[in-house]
Amino acid sequence: MDKSGWSKIPLIAFATVLLWLKTYIVYKTSFDIKIENWKQELILFINPLSFLMLIFGISLFMKKKNQTRLILISSFIISAVLYANVVFYRFFNDFLTVPVLFQTSNMSDLGSSVNELVNLVDLFYFADFIALAAIIKFMPQHIGYRQYSKVNRRTYFLIALALAFFNLGLVETERPQLLTRTFDREMLVKNIGTYNYHIYDIFLQSKSSAQRALADGSELADIDNYIRANHQQPNPDLFGIAKNKNVILISLESTQSFVINETVNGQEITPFLNDFIKESYYFNNFYHQTGQGKTSDSEFVVENSLYPLSRGAVFFTHSGNEYNATPDILNKIGYFTASLHANNKSFWNRDIMYKSLGYERFYSMPDYKISEENSIGWGMKDIDFFDQSVQHLKEMPEPFYAKFITLTNHFPFELGEEDSLIEPYTSDNKTVNNYFPTVRYTDEAIKLFIEKLKDEGLYEDSIIIIYGDHYGISENHNKAMGEFLGTEVTPFVSTQLQRVPLIIHIPGQQGKVIPTVSGQIDLKPTILHLLGVDTKEDFEFGADLLADDRLEFTVLRDGSFITKDYLYTRDTCYEKATGEPADVSACDPYMEKAKTELEYSDKIIYGDLLRFYEQDELQEINEE
């Protein structure tokens, strides 16, 4: 062994430091990662280190020649992965994912402009690798080699792991539940680093591919029978009543039903919606059915009439599946389909998932003029968002199906003085207090938007559907909510609070309050039937909200369910009239149905079963 080895610099240290610093420089120069404070900067700086230490650490078990080989090869591969992300980012403003690598359409987009995206200066991205090779070749005398002892190795790996946990600890304080909520890819890269992000992505991928691989389509027959048996005939008076009309779908961020027709400090919370309801169908027993995927889950349920997943966001985990979503169906009958949301397009993986849902256009951040003045909290203010969106609407070919996703009424419900139209509530809970002025602000935004639609002559040609995406006030705030509602928030009340507003405005139709127990899952068949599109053959768990004899029943993603007279949650059956526990036998008849629905829907998603779906074939199965 070379005794003086320890006084020289080990190759592993060269490689780690060079690649670490390069990664940080690339973060800062080649990606647009928004940093809000020094802690985030620190996280960004340290996040590549533990991964690099662990990978290069394998060389500690090797002899000199293999050490050099492993370090050089892994340094090259890691640099190549980083560079591939840089090139991808130049075009898509996004990070690579495994499904994206297999998305041939994306790749062909990229392929045609590869010349523009790659240039000689890019050799810089391999500068550390070149330097490393040069050191090995020309300055071997500066490199210290040694055989590492067990203690050395143990200490080394302990340090690497400690660093990884330190990183995760910092992340938890900055962005709680980052991994379980699987946020934006930018958020993942920013927090756990680009390399760990890829490992995580591969993990997600292999998990879902295994489940997918085991499916063969035979599972569809049972599900098909169940769905056919439960299919709801549309209301013949309303079927096709909005044929060829535009569809304007508005997703209201965090808006729950309890704010409708309600006041705070004596002031109306949603004065516009309260009026609008009078000339629309208003569903006051309509529940959200979202899980961890929040807004994206609500989009998923509404567009597919399938349930989201019990963990993770289906927008992330199953964006490569085959679906038969509303935009897809409407494209086929000549509609132009678009989603409008002034946020980063990769948030919730929308840019990828929207393609699977059939959206022809996604108007996201670059389609809006976003400035400090027109932003608050999570991004662009709703009034400005709608204002600028009208221009996009005017340019769309008609009929269109356009979905708008609002943002201002998002936790932590920040609002500038100039936009506060009512006073906050006055409990000792800031979140609950501030919720009301932001809801009021969004109400104003909708009012102005509808006025604009009238000015532009779009109002009479469109059906307008407004729904709340999910709760805004979580169970952490039960005390202050109880104070506001004047009643203790029991599990029964808490489940009832999962109601979100649903308003369907059809030109020429009188207003009506429809109390049918229903959920976001019912929107797809309802919309399609209004447009005169048959859904008999579709795989949907929802039922037309306007059908005469619909079953009053809805299942929430946590397994709770609600019927006309009963509500089941956390192993207890409640009588709705009193809110008191009832005998569990009252809920029994629906227990199995609730479970079956969720299970069947999960099966479809995990097995990607709709890829086996061919209408004619299933018809044959049924006829046999």
Ligand code: GP9
């Ligand atoms: C972000 C917006 C909010 O684009 O949809 O997401 P959420 O946190 O409500 O799921």
Ligand code: MN
């Ligand atoms: Mn939301």
